[in-house]
Amino acid sequence: MDTQSSNTGGGENSATKVQEVDIQIPANPADPAFFNLTLEARHKAYHLLLDPRGTKTLVVEPPNSLDAVTKLLAISEQVRDEVTTLIASDYKARIQAGLYYNLKLEPHTIAVAGPKKKSKRSKKQDPSPTTAPLPAIKLWTLDIIVFTAEMQIRVTANLNFKTNTVAVRLPGFEDGLAMFSSNYCDHLFEEFEEAFLEPMKVFTGKEGFDGVMLEDVEVLLREVELPCPKYFWDNDELFGC
Numbered sequence: 001m002d003t004q005s006s007n008t009g010g011g012e013n014s015a016t017k018v019q020e021v022d023i024q025i026p027a028n029p030a031d032p033a034f035f036n037l038t039l040e041a042r043h044k045a046y047h048l049l050l051d052p053r054g055t056k057t058l059v060v061e062p063p064n065s066l067d068a069v070t071k072l073l074a075i076s077e078q079v080r081d082e083v084t085t086l087i088a089s090d091y092k093a094r095i096q097a098g099l100y101y102n103l104k105l106e107p108h109t110i111a112v113a114g115p116k117k118k119s120k121r122s123k124k125q126d127p128s129p130t131t132a133p134l135p136a137i138k139l140w141t142l143d144i145i146v147f148t149a150e151m152q153i154r155v156t157a158n159l160n161f162k163t164n165t166v167a168v169r170l171p172g173f174e175d176g177l178a179m180f181s182s183n184y185c186d187h188l189f190e191e192f193e194e195a196f197l198e199p200m201k202v203f204t205g206k207e208g209f210d211g212v213m214l215e216d217v218e219v220l221l222r223e224v225e226l227p228c229p230k231y232f233w234d235n236d237e238l239f240g241c
Contacts, residue, residue: 029072029079039082046072046083050091057143058087060134060214061096061108069135084137088211092141097221099146099154103228105221108147138211144196144221154233155226157196161204161212168192191227199223 028034029049034042049068051057058066069087073080096108140162146155158167168189199220203212212220 029075035078042082043086046086050083050087056091058091058093058139060093060217066135069137073135073137087137088139091139092143093139093214093217094143094145095217095221097144097146099148099226103226103233105144105146105224105226107218107221134214136213136215138213140211142212142217146226148233155192157192159196159200161200161209164197164201164204166193166196166200168196188227188229188232191229195224195226 029042029045034045037045047054047056049072058069060066069083072083097105098108099105140160142159142161144155144157144159145153146157148154153171156169156171160166170189170192202223203209203216203220
């Protein structure tokens with residue numbers, strides 16, 4: 001696999017970084033000589049392929065960073081084991097979620113395409129847009145970004161499945177909270193945190209839970225019931241209206 005073709009924007013910077021970590025052969029996991037490198041060097045090569053910018057974030061919406069993951073997992077069993085372990089320990093996923101009129105969440109691509117196409121499709125057709133299968137990886141941290149129909153970010157939530165904690169931000173709304181009492185503000189943030197925390201606990205409470213799979217995220221989102229505090233949502237901006 002070529003680092004320059006696998007990652008948009010990798011280019012010369014990726015090649016330079018590979019040299020800096022003393023990898024004397026092309027960072028190509030398909031080359032048998034790749035396994036002569038130390039595990040640390042292989043990890044650095046995986047990082048360059050997965051995320052040249054060094055954010056350790058997998059973006060789960062088009063254009064996404066999952067193509068590199070899929071290609072790596074298909075190379076060999078050893079590469080698959082090393083990459084999935086690395087992702088589980090070091091990476092988080094960033095998920096865009098679309099908001100429906102009932103304050104339920106869907107993955108953003110489904111929220112945008114679903115309602116417009118349902119009436120035009122036959123009952124035998126799947127109303128969801130065609131997407132490539134998600135790679136079989138697990139993560140412990142998710143960043144969920146909630147968009148309205150006008151592509152405004154209203155909520156960002158960081159879910160940590162190891163510590164069972166949620167940190168919520170309300171972008172662009174923090175300044176507007178100045179008109180309310182501190183008690184109301186605290187209550188508002190608690191409501192949003194609890195909305196994500198409850199379904200997260202269902203996942204972590206399962207016997208043998210060992211990280212959330214990307215394929216489970218859609219189910220997780222549908223279990224989130226966002227609060228509806230006065231002045232916060234504009235019904236004309238919600239998906240599905």
